[in-house]
Amino acid sequence: xxxxxxxxxxxxxxxxxxxxxxxxxxxxxxxxxxxxxxxxxxxxxxxxxxxxxxxxxxxxxxxxxxxxxxxxxxxxxxxxxxxxxxxxxxxxxxxxxxxxxxxxxxxxxxxxxxxxxxxxxxxxxxxxxxxxxxxxxxxxxxxxxxxxxxxxxxxxxxxxxxxxxxxxxxxxxxxxxxxxxxxxxxxxxxxxxxxxxxxxxxxxxxxxxxxxxxxxxxxxxxxxxxxxxxxxxxxxxxxxxxxxxxxxxxxxxxxxxxxxxxxxxxxxxxxxxxxxxxxxxxxxxxxxxxxxxxxxxxxxxxxxxxxxxxxxxxxxxxxxxxxxxxxxxxxxxxxxxxxxxxxxxxxxxxxxxxxxxxxxxxxxxxxxxxxxxxxxxxxxxxxxxxxxxxxxxxxxxxxxxxxxxxxxxxxxxxxxxxxxxxxxxxxxxxxxxxxxxxxxxxxxxxxxxxxxx
Amino acid sequence: xxxxxxxxxxxxxxxxxxxxxxxxxxxxxxxxxxxxxxxxxxxxxxxxxxxxxxxxxxxxxxxxxxxxxxxxxxxxxxxxxxxxxxxxxxxxxxxxxxxxxxxxxxxxxxxxxxxxxxxxxxxxxxxxxxxxxxxxxxxxxxxxxxxxxxx
Numbered sequence: 001x002x003x004x005x006x007x008x009x010x011x012x013x014x015x016x017x018x019x020x021x022x023x024x025x026x027x028x029x030x031x032x033x034x035x036x037x038x039x040x041x042x043x044x045x046x047x048x049x050x051x052x053x054x055x056x057x058x059x060x061x062x063x064x065x066x067x068x069x070x071x072x073x074x075x076x077x078x079x080x081x082x083x084x085x086x087x088x089x090x091x092x093x094x095x096x097x098x099x100x101x102x103x104x105x106x107x108x109x110x111x112x113x114x115x116x117x118x119x120x121x122x123x124x125x126x127x128x129x130x131x132x133x134x135x136x137x138x139x140x141x142x143x144x145x146x147x148x149x150x151x152x153x154x155x156x157x158x159x160x161x162x163x164x165x166x167x168x169x170x171x172x173x174x175x176x177x178x179x180x181x182x183x184x185x186x187x188x189x190x191x192x193x194x195x196x197x198x199x200x201x202x203x204x205x206x207x208x209x210x211x212x213x214x215x216x217x218x219x220x221x222x223x224x225x226x227x228x229x230x231x232x233x234x235x236x237x238x239x240x241x242x243x244x245x246x247x248x249x250x251x252x253x254x255x256x257x258x259x260x261x262x263x264x265x266x267x268x269x270x271x272x273x274x275x276x277x278x279x280x281x282x283x284x285x286x287x288x289x290x291x292x293x294x295x296x297x298x299x300x301x302x303x304x305x306x307x308x309x310x311x312x313x314x315x316x317x318x319x320x321x322x323x324x325x326x327x328x329x330x331x332x333x334x335x336x337x338x339x340x341x342x343x344x345x346x347x348x349x350x351x352x353x354x355x356x357x358x359x360x361x362x363x364x365x366x367x368x369x370x371x372x373x374x375x376x377x378x379x380x381x382x383x384x385x386x387x388x389x390x391x392x393x394x395x396x397x398x399x400x401x402x403x404x405x406x407x408x409x410x411x412x413x414x415x416x417x418x419x420x421x422x423x424x425x426x427x428x429x430x431x432x433x434x435x436x437x438x439x440x441x442x443x444x445x446x447x448x449x450x451x452x453x
Numbered sequence: 454x455x456x457x458x459x460x461x462x463x464x465x466x467x468x469x470x471x472x473x474x475x476x477x478x479x480x481x482x483x484x485x486x487x488x489x490x491x492x493x494x495x496x497x498x499x500x501x502x503x504x505x506x507x508x509x510x511x512x513x514x515x516x517x518x519x520x521x522x523x524x525x526x527x528x529x530x531x532x533x534x535x536x537x538x539x540x541x542x543x544x545x546x547x548x549x550x551x552x553x554x555x556x557x558x559x560x561x562x563x564x565x566x567x568x569x570x571x572x573x574x575x576x577x578x579x580x581x582x583x584x585x586x587x588x589x590x591x592x593x594x595x596x597x598x599x600x601x602x603x604x
Contacts (some may be wrong), residue, residue: 052534053594064566065533065566068536
């Protein structure tokens, strides 16, 4: 097994990886920016190296600094977490060429799935349904209009180099499409350094259902069932649960098989997630594949009792998966709430600052993945997620009831958080019945706005 | 200095939210630092300041100067993580020597990261008082490399 691993990340995921390493007897090296000198992952690691100033570009995205730290600390492997360099194929290649194992998929997996148009082609070849659309780069407005005419409105314009809900625009008619197309190109160039966009049909009231897979270097692939991540605001996930209240065992098996088929077809290695959109008629369409560990991985860990981070490390070390598909279970129901330091009533404005009081919920069936502590100064330079609560129960009802309790118990003072919004969602009758789609949160926010007016 | 005086200093620090206090007298140096979040933090180099005897006898109550010693000198800190090299090559002389005058453009060392040799400039006028790292030593971002007097 590896003796030393460097964690090229921060916050709660860095802490998560350190925990897995500790349990495997692996020494940990944390890297941090100046803004994170008092961060929990720095304290918990065996060694910690300051790699740059607060700005991500000069620290957590600074490949030379991270590799330099890895060489100085003499580590055998790097875990990139999620975000930052996790889906940077170039970084994965540099690790390998420096004799450092990248704990994640092969660079070619990252590259293929990172190009959303190339990904669609690979998916089609694997006999998985894709949404009607351009299926290729759309070069100009006229081409865009032609695609929309063929597939019908509404349509989504998406960045080829995008993903994670970013770089997307919706258009409902020719006029808005013409405008949105140019804006989308500009935003794509600014955000991803590549203006190329493609177009897909926008489904009505879809559910976002994704399948977790694990693949080793010997071609073994298993799926760990699905997560329903339809509770989103502006394409950013707020709440996830497993299993999806929408899926029958038959549909679960079908979607799981499709995800495995795709992973096998592209020779995927490590943990990954295949995202689908599910329509009201039980048809599912490929959305994208995330070639990294995801924020919401604990939901799957709890109901399958598989430690996904440990599996990533084992796979990276060349070990074969011990897990068989037939032994992957579904033990109860889990739900996760992402807690952000944001003022949800002021358009989710981020709230950096000092956490003056902090007490995480506990008790039966409650897991909290957070790097925050009383006295912690939340820096303003990074994303605003400060923790995740994951609750499990025998049934969906008991899991959601437990989550309501946990949300009530959570004490975070000094900064505003999105806990009140989660309470609102969790007590909504439609949510309680499991009847929601990706428009749910936006609808809820509209109702709230009207109430205040 | 007796324990009561130290207690008074600590009380003063708390009242005024001072986190670091350094005092030097002939043959004596006291450094108090409070308010660290954790006991273990990044490896911030503590400068071993040699205690220079004071020319005239000090007044009974020494002036309270917070971090006085460090305020006189400044430091060239590493702008990146890497390996510190004092000279351009193994047999070349070091870029700077103690006592040498430097200005903004003077190259004081090389920091190597991923096989790229980065020349580090002084970026201020002054005199090199002390080299704080050794040739071949790994340095993290922000590590103090040289103590430099004000120009």
